Amino acid sequence: MILTTEALVLRTMKYSESSLIATLFTRDHGKISLLAKGARRKTRPFGSSVEVMNHVCAVIYHKSQRELQLLTQCDLVKRYPVLVEDLSRMGIGMTAVELLHLSTEHDEPHPEVFDLTVNLFQTLQSATQRYKNALYTYEVRLLGLLGFKPSLRQCVSCREDLSSFRTAMPQGRLRVTGNGVLCERCGERSDMGVVISSAACAALESFQNSEGIEASLRVVVTQEMSRDIEETLRHLVQVHLTGMRPLMSERVFSRIQ
Ligand SMILES: [Zn+2]
The missing domain is CATH 2.40.50.140 (Nucleic acid-binding proteins)
Incomplete structure (x- = not known):
């Protein structure tokens, strides 16, 4: 054929x-x-x-x-010349192709994942700042498209809506397990997963729902939020996509950025 x-x-x-x-x-x-x-x-x-x-x-x-x-x-x-010429954007591109390689099977079509990846490369080519937001958006959407969309607004245990808690307590800490976020009460009974600030959780949810990856470049993410988002995504990606294997590209490029 x-x-x-x-x-x-x-x-x-x-x-x-x-x-x-x-x-x-x-x-x-x-x-x-x-x-x-x-x-x-x-x-x-x-x-x-x-x-x-x-x-x-x-x-x-x-x-x-x-x-x-x-x-x-x-x-x-x-x-996409910047993916070859600019080290930080190259790191993001390499992370995306490594993730795709590890998380998909041969001969199993995912056209929407293909389109998402093209959208990432196009966004990186024209972006002038906040490149990492593009990677966060790519990873959280990739999880969703492959069937592992984390719940970031409702507690995965008791289904409480956490948006008002997040607004009232931006520095509040929420636990995130493989399926998504836990409210304070349910989180106290668990030692699974990682902990993320309310503000970082809200930013990650906005990336999950934003119109195209380029829209994520407008969101301001502080260093603390960035650390929380990265730890959360690393946890989710390892649980669902790479089988706890650390990404090679991430190890290499964390030394450069
Ligand atoms: Zn709960």
Whole structure:
């Protein structure tokens, strides 16, 4: 079967002097690993399209019983230069592709996750500040799209609405477990998960519900809130997406930022 689909390049690995093994996250067919014969030559049929974080249009010769598919054509749709040239934005892009790689199965389509990732790259390309808000928004939405949307407004145990508590006590501390936030009363009976301030919880909920990732760049997040949001997202991502494995890209880029 010949598949023609938009895709993001997640990973490439040298296979021989001239060929690569690449993993693409395709819009219509999910993650696919494939052999790109001649891709290291930078000439036709691929040019320099098969590079990590490029948005491409791929033609794939696909056999269902085969683990490694064959890339027959690949055209660049869009390259995002800041993801290569600016270290902090590169760190965010690398975190996103690593997360996608770890949290999705081969041949399982998630077109809305593909669109979210393209939205992240576009936002980073034009953003001038608060890049980390884009990553927070990406991660909290990715969790939702993959079936693990955390409840951030209602207590996951007693269902109490916490919005008035959050407004009245911005420095109040709330416990967050894998499914979402607990009210003060329910939180006292638990030692699971992590603790987040009311203000940080409200910001994270606004990211979960904002119109597109670029809208999150308008939200002011203090350093304390940022620390809480990062710890909460790391917990949720490890519980649901990466099986408690720390992200390699996060370790590398935390030393740079
Ligand atoms: Zn409760």
